Amino acid sequence: METPIAQKIAERILKEGPITFAEFMKMALYEPGLGYYMQPETEIGKAGDFYTSPHLHPVFGQMIAKQLEEMWLLLGKGPMTAIEQGPGKGFLAKDILDYLKDKKEELYEAITYQMIELNPALKGFQKNLLSGHQEKVRWRERLSGERVGKGVLLANELLDAFPVHLVQMIKGSLMEVNVGVFDEEKGFYEALAPLSEAEIGEYIKEFAPEGRLPEGYRTEVDLDMRLWLQEAGAVFNEGFFLLIIDYGYPAWDYYGPERNRGTLLCYQRHRVIENPYQDPGRMDMTAHVNFSALARWGEREGFKCAGFCPQGTYLVSLGMEDVLEDLGQEDILKVKGLLLPGTMGQTHKVMAMYKGPGELPKLRGFQMRNQCRVL
Numbered sequence: 001m002e003t004p005i006a007q008k009i010a011e012r013i014l015k016e017g018p019i020t021f022a023e024f025m026k027m028a029l030y031e032p033g034l035g036y037y038m039q040p041e042t043e044i045g046k047a048g049d050f051y052t053s054p055h056l057h058p059v060f061g062q063m064i065a066k067q068l069e070e071m072w073l074l075l076g077k078g079p080m081t082a083i084e085q086g087p088g089k090g091f092l093a094k095d096i097l098d099y100l101k102d103k104k105e106e107l108y109e110a111i112t113y114q115m116i117e118l119n120p121a122l123k124g125f126q127k128n129l130l131s132g133h134q135e136k137v138r139w140r141e142r143l144s145g146e147r148v149g150k151g152v153l154l155a156n157e158l159l160d161a162f163p164v165h166l167v168q169m170i171k172g173s174l175m176e177v178n179v180g181v182f183d184e185e186k187g188f189y190e191a192l193a194p195l196s197e198a199e200i201g202e203y204i205k206e207f208a209p210e211g212r213l214p215e216g217y218r219t220e221v222d223l224d225m226r227l228w229l230q231e232a233g234a235v236f237n238e239g240f241f242l243l244i245i246d247y248g249y250p251a252w253d254y255y256g257p258e259r260n261r262g263t264l265l266c267y268q269r270h271r272v273i274e275n276p277y278q279d280p281g282r283m284d285m286t287a288h289v290n291f292s293a294l295a296r297w298g299e300r301e302g303f304k305c306a307g308f309c310p311q312g313t314y315l316v317s318l319g320m321e322d323v324l325e326d327l328g329q330e331d332i333l334k335v336k337g338l339l340l341p342g343t344m345g346q347t348h349k350v351m352a353m354y355k356g357p358g359e360l361p362k363l364r365g366f367q368m369r370n371q372c373r374v375l
């Protein structure tokens with residue numbers, strides 16, 4: 001076993017027997033001090049393994065700042081809390097707060113920005129980066145717990161990093177992929193076992209076309225998303241929005257024949273690695289988001305879908321005039337990577353959900369296209 005986390009997982013399996021893939025992924029990403037996201041040297045962007053929109057250009061954060069302003073106005077102004085979960089290096093928070101300080105003073109006064117970061121080293125980096133906004137920013141330990149008034153919960157590429165169960169249809173039965181270990185030399189193997197939780201079967205019944213997967217089809221099931229929505233639904237005392245940006249599909253697209261091996265991928269130095277057992281702890285592991293599950297589970301927690309569309313359509317709809325004003329050629333090229341088909345403009349989707357009093361608010365970012373109804 002090459003990495004300390006691979007060794008730790010192997011020791012656990014040798015002691016307890018095979019574990020679910022979700023358990024394997026949870027340890028590979030989040031084991032304190034050893035998991036991919038929990039190490040002191042975790043990097044995102046050029047020097048890391050993958051890019052996210054805030055690493056491409058500050059325009060992204062400036063646009064999200066405009067979104068926060070619209071939501072603040074719809075919520076009736078006054079003090080507002082923005083909570084960002086999984087902020088990574090903290091660039092999104094910085095770009096939002098810089099923009100508000102410079103252009104939207106009243107909202108800058110009204111806003112408190114809370115960050116939820118699991119990695120102590122990243123938290124230190126964020127504190128440094130955001131030192132100019134010290135009086136606006138706080139870190140909270142977790143989503144559950146302390147309640148706040150009205151506001152917005154931001155999740156940019158958070159949900160794709162949740163551990164997922166892996167399932168496969170074998171001879172008409174839905175089986176779960178478990179991970180075993182031959183010995184510390186030869187590495188991990190996969191074994192098919194009955195489902196570890198009945199909810200996994202219910203999930204496939206609800207979201208796969210006609211309630212079942214074709215023979216041999218393999219895919220992921222993210223049950224943590226449901227818990228996350230339950231927690232999210234209980235954080236705010238007054239009206240609030242969820243703003244979720246991630247790659248993924250509605251269920252009718254998610255389970256297409258072209259994805260019969262699922263959407264689970266690993267990233268290392270900007271290269272895709274398909275084998276999740278190759279280098280645990282040294283590569284990102286991620287699965288696409290099932291936005292239908294998000295919308296339907298959200299509804300059960302009292303949320304209403306306020307908008308769903310590709311990131312590019314959303315950003316253009318939101319109005320980019322004032323943030324594009326002073327950009328040069330090189331910047332424009334980067335911004336295209338946030339907008340155009342074939343880039344994050346298409347792979348990434350934006351979903352807004354609302355929970356609170358009154359009518360479902362209409363948001364500008366979804367005026368050109370809103371696919372809530374086809375989820």
Ligand SMILES: C[S@@+](CC[C@H](N)C(=O)[O-])C[C@H]1O[C@@H](n2cnc3c(N)ncnc32)[C@H](O)[C@@H]1O
Pocket residue numbers: 037044052053054055085086087088089116117118119155156157158161162
């Ligand atoms: C793909 S990265 C995205 C980082 C950042 N949002 C960005 O766009 O650059 C996913 C992040 O979510 C964090 N994360 C996952 N589950 C979390 C949780 N329950 N609470 C807080 N952060 C979490 C991971 O630690 C990781 O930093």
